[in-house]
Amino acid sequence: QAKEQGRGIFRYYDVRLTERARERLFLESELRDALAREELIVHYQPQLALADDRLIGAEALLRWRHREHGLIPPDKFISIAEDSGLIVAIGEWVLRSACRQAKQWLDAGHDFQRMAVNLSGVQIERSDILATVTQVLADTGLPPKHLELEITETYIMQQAQLNVRIMGDLRALGVTLAIDDFGTGQSSLGYLKRLPVDKLKIDRSFVMDIPQDSNDMAITRAIIALGHNLHLTVLAEGIETAEQAAFLKELGCDEAQGYYYGRPVDAESYLKLLKESARPRRSPT
Ligand code: C2E
Ligand code: MG
Ligand code: MG
Ligand code: MG
Numbered sequence: 001q002a003k004e005q006g007r008g009i010f011r012y013y014d015v016r017l018t019e020r021a022r023e024r025l026f027l028e029s030e031l032r033d034a035l036a037r038e039e040l041i042v043h044y045q046p047q048l049a050l051a052d053d054r055l056i057g058a059e060a061l062l063r064w065r066h067r068e069h070g071l072i073p074p075d076k077f078i079s080i081a082e083d084s085g086l087i088v089a090i091g092e093w094v095l096r097s098a099c100r101q102a103k104q105w106l107d108a109g110h111d112f113q114r115m116a117v118n119l120s121g122v123q124i125e126r127s128d129i130l131a132t133v134t135q136v137l138a139d140t141g142l143p144p145k146h147l148e149l150e151i152t153e154t155y156i157m158q159q160a161q162l163n164v165r166i167m168g169d170l171r172a173l174g175v176t177l178a179i180d181d182f183g184t185g186q187s188s189l190g191y192l193k194r195l196p197v198d199k200l201k202i203d204r205s206f207v208m209d210i211p212q213d214s215n216d217m218a219i220t221r222a223i224i225a226l227g228h229n230l231h232l233t234v235l236a237e238g239i240e241t242a243e244q245a246a247f248l249k250e251l252g253c254d255e256a257q258g259y260y261y262g263r264p265v266d267a268e269s270y271l272k273l274l275k276e277s278a279r280p281r282r283s284p285t
Pocket of ligand 2: 059
């Protein structure tokens with residue numbers, strides 16, 4: 001009896017694993033054609049200066065609009081793109097699209113300071129990222145100071161020594177570098193001091209339970225102090241409420257990103273935000 005049951009349980013997991021593996025295989029083969037089929041799109045999420053709620057730039061976020069399965073979120077396919085190496089081509093496409101878009105907004109006379117683009121560790125390992133970024137900047141004509149590259153803390157710390165060198169080379173191009181999802185990747189403070197970066201992005205997980213979770217508030221406060229002591233800009237991700245915005249502003253956090261300020265939107269909608277933010281505001285009386 002027990003044996004039978006055990007076998008049943010084993011088979012149950014077996015089937016589920018197979019299903020998951022099959023889904024990944026399916027998505028991988030679909031992803032191979034997604035670029036050619038023009039199913040990939042870039043959305044742009046506003047980033048603001050906390051002191052005066054001024055729009056300062058955008059983070060480029062990849063979307064996959066599958067012709068049959070609809071919108072597939074990055075959490076579902078980025079890891080597949082990484083495992084298969086497809087992220088190299090896809091990542092370059094995102095970088096190129098985002099830089100081209102930023103250049104277009106600048107040429108149209110908008111006050112657009114910065115386009116932030118996510119880099120996967122796999123792009124750094126499996127391609128000549130320095131050559132790619134150099135080429136994309138040259139092709140699109142975007143001045144490097146308007147490009148920011150985001151690399152996750154977890155990835156940086158996996159191979160800290162090597163990454164310090166690559167990040168230094170990237171930064172020498174004139175682009176800025178941000179550590180993404182900061183607080184989740186167990187940085188050694190020794191390395192943090194030596195990392196050639198400009199910005200810390202506080203991970204959303206610390207922001208989302210403010211003001212209910214006093215530990216998260218303490219951690220957030222500590223990250224902001226740490227960043228400022230190292231002369232880095234600090235951005236808080238995932239701000240969803242006015243209370244969170246007020247708390248972070250009070251702590252002197254420099255920049256903000258989150259649904260409270262705006263969700264990721266297509267280029268057309270982002271352009272509307274740019275136009276609105278350019279409108280002269282009523283001066284305080
Ligand atoms: P990330 O780089 O940390 O991007 C921020 C994520 O948080 C985005 O999710 C964004 O939509 C979401 N977010 C922003 N504000 C809020 C908020 O107030 N509340 C909540 N609940 N979420 C918020 P998204 O677009 O689903 O992307 C997830 C992750 O996928 C990204 O995390 C990034 O790691 C990866 N990703 C997205 N696009 C690219 C890309 O072009 N290249 C690479 N390598 N990774 C990408
Ligand atoms: Mg990011
Ligand atoms: Mg992040
Ligand atoms: Mg994240």
